[in-house]
Amino acid sequence: MIYFTADTHFFHTELLGNNDFAPRPFKNVAEMNATVVANWNRRVKAGDQVYLLGDIAMVPNKPRAFAEVAGVLAQLNGQLIIIKGNHDSRAFLKYLAKNDGGLANGKPHYQFADVGALIKINHHQFFLTHYPLLLGKVQQTFNLHGHIHHYMLPIAENINVGIDAPERELLPTTLPFGTPLAASEIERIFERKQATLAKHSRD
Template sequence: MPDVFFTSDQHFGHKLIIDFESRPFGSVEEMDQVMIGKWNAVVGAEDTVFHLGDFSFLNLERTRDIVSDLNGYKILILGNHDRSRGRNWWLNAGFNEVSEYPLVYKDFFFLSHEPMYMNKHMPYVNVHGHIHGQRYEGNNHFNICVEHWDYTPLSFSQITDRVVVKEEG
């Protein structure tokens, strides 16, 4: 049965991110290949992946090669480094769907690139990227950036297992 996965902020082709985020790679080529391998180790051809932004710093041809190497039906929510290229550029790069705006998934998970303000009365958990190695405290945010998850997409069940849903009492 197909599964659903979430990930963000691979920054394929971005050499400086290795130093900025203390990524454990000796080169950008090694980083890109390791992340492709980790993606395909967990995501099958029939699975869906929500990518929450900042996918690639490469040109269209090289980005298309990476997208085609990755398993699954791929949905991109544009990140701050993706927006300048526009929705059609990313569709041409091979994403199956591209959203310029956050999405609500399963009536409970608010998917966005940047963390969104969530007050304690909002009925959502914000699954987001953008802040790389940082974390927000509390039950209303879940940072899906690759630095937290060994550069591997997480399944929906892996996220729900980690999210503490507060019961009204």
Template sequence: MSFVKKFYVADTHFGHGTVIQSCGRPFKSTQEMDEYMIREWNSVVGYNDIVYHLGDFAMGLQDEDRIRGIFNRLNGRMALVLGNHDYKKPNAVHPTLARLDWFLTPTPSLETNDGGLRVYLSHYAHRTWPGSHKGSVHFYGHSHGKCPPIGRSRDVGVDVKDVAFRPRSFAELTKGMPDV
């Protein structure tokens, strides 16, 4: 078995036509956007790698076959940190997402270690986070590149220029970050 890598991404919004216009995504249709993101994802993520998806995986969750089809085409073992569009109603994960074969049970926040550092994962940006005063890193989504980083935090959403519609590694995401 090859070395397992970790990747991070947020806000793919698979199947969400409105996000193309509202976020200025360079696609003519959701089909084009979805296919592009699937290709980009699979170009960097291996079969056994881990991808932490920080929320808003897809829209149109009532079409379970379409969502499952996209999910099954993506390389890696995936963990979902829940975003605002991942719920059917308050505090209830959308059943379509709940039935997918996630590596970990979908959760509102999560911690891992990467690059020798503690990493706090949330869909939302936090001004402070667990370990923020002790050198930890915070990755978030939700803001589609509109929320500037604070200290060792940053947006990992696909709309951020250096994320560019594909999962990114810890080293890529922390390049130039203070003291990392």
């Protein structure tokens, strides 16, 4: 299976609390980190892939801090395909590549797609980026992104897959915080978002 997520922001103390920008109602970053890891692993299995669309963590640009983040990422099931976010330094990504412990199946735990990737699933194209793109008029094409946290672009094809994204509220069942999204859920979000935007335009 393939999953999508963004903006995990491990160790980011300033985001804690019930704020409008990035609501994270946890007492401390240890609780937040553990919650994301647990909910991630309830869904993602060892042989799955997860596209992590940037902003992995917020730590000092130092090897000791990188090691702390790597310790959390090592607990996550699946292969992580990482697209660089604005809070992900190249030094950090190089650290992960150099210290990749690998998976039980012999594959690397991390792959890197730098600024973006394009994949096809169920006759849809997925442009995967950290920053949202303005694609113009498209058919069967989605831009999955992060970066804007609890904010939703008024374009149905732009779907924020961040762990604190408002698009998650369009799903019929609330996902536990930190759960990566499946392609079927992306399609469901698109349908609900498209219908909601069409209704607003008529009102």
